[in-house]
Amino acid sequence: MSLRREIAEQIATEGPITVERYMGLALSHPKHGYYRSRDPFGLEGDFITAPEISQMFGELIGLWAVDCWARMGEPERLVLVELGPGRGTLMADALRAARLVPRFLEAARIHLVETSEILRARQSETVGRANTTHGPISWHESFAQTPEGPLILIANEFFDALPIRQYLLDTQGWRERLIGLDDEGSLSFGLSGETVAELRLAAPQGSVLEIGSAGMALSREIAARLAAFGGAALIIDYGHTQQGFGDTLQAVRRHQFVDPLEAPGETDLTAHVDFTSLGNAAMKEGALRHGPVAQRQFLRELGIEARAGSLKQKASEAQAASIDSALVRLIGDAPGAMGTLFKAMALSSPTLTGLAGFGSLTEPEPL
Ligand SMILES: C[S@@+](CC[C@H](N)C(=O)[O-])C[C@H]1O[C@@H](n2cnc3c(N)ncnc32)[C@H](O)[C@@H]1O
16 A cells, blocks of 8 residues: 555544654655655655765765864764765765874764665665774664764754644634645645644744754754763754744655655655754753854865865866866855755854854855
8 A cells, every 4th residue: 555545544534644744654654654665865866965966075074073073172982973874975975084083983983873774775885885994883763872972963964854843824823734635535735623822923824834843852862962971963954044934845756846745755855944943952951053054154164165176186077077066066056056055053062162164264154
């Protein structure tokens, strides 16, 4: 049975479900969940992420991690976590760049948080190939299962896959957006009968409010670990830096936007990351927040243009052209480029200040 049929049958017997439940099933259903059943990356897949565009992305993040570790006082043991490593490309490039500082690699123990067996196998190959100088890689179902200790955590395009709830304001108040069945038995959006008494935010009629409780809970968990053991977490994703209203739930298939209800489990469902809420949740647990800044600023401060220049010195004409186009994609602001759409934010233990990439070297660029 397809996941769409399974969800429709569930709604027929138990009633409409929340957007949060729908996203959770579509992405993480044990059998049909989008990430459980495929490798969605690349030109032939559904989307392409920054580490898949260019090795420069992972390399600079590797050097960022080495710099954080030095600022932490070079702890002898470091828990190096990546959330949702995809094909493992970012971690492999990061470890290769970090070979410049062998003591960092001796200290780091690699912990990958990944629920997809297919992607775990892929990560094992990719990271395994780069992983010549340090101990074994461990996989975990969730961040909570990773060991305690001084921490550096990387999450690129992970938080946008965490389920959100949506609310819509009508004349009587905020109602939760639900997914039910229309007259033909197809999945369709509707609203809860009751208004949500605790929500009293003023906004224009028809406004949509999104709340990402799963993301905020994870941010609190990471922050508590950082406050207790020291370290830093880097979150890069597309999203907004000012809390606002709007429906950002979207589905992508073969690089095109499609209806989020069309084919659950077969399209990539995401929502914009609310950096303000993630940052506030972390600060309540005693962590420091750095940024968010545009990805463009973060990567430029880490020296992406110089890295592109040095790669081009050894490149053929065709390779040099592809390095240039990757650079434009990563730091440009034209439609389709990631430079300003994506943001970088770090969380850290309270004494870790001046992290690279967050305005310590240059004036912040406008978001
Ligand atoms: C959009 S991909 C990003 C991949 C990678 N970070 C990159 O930049 O190429 C999301 C990743 O998170 C994993 N993932 C999604 N939801 C997850 C969850 N709830 N727990 C653990 N991993 C999850 C997916 O399997 C995938 O590896």
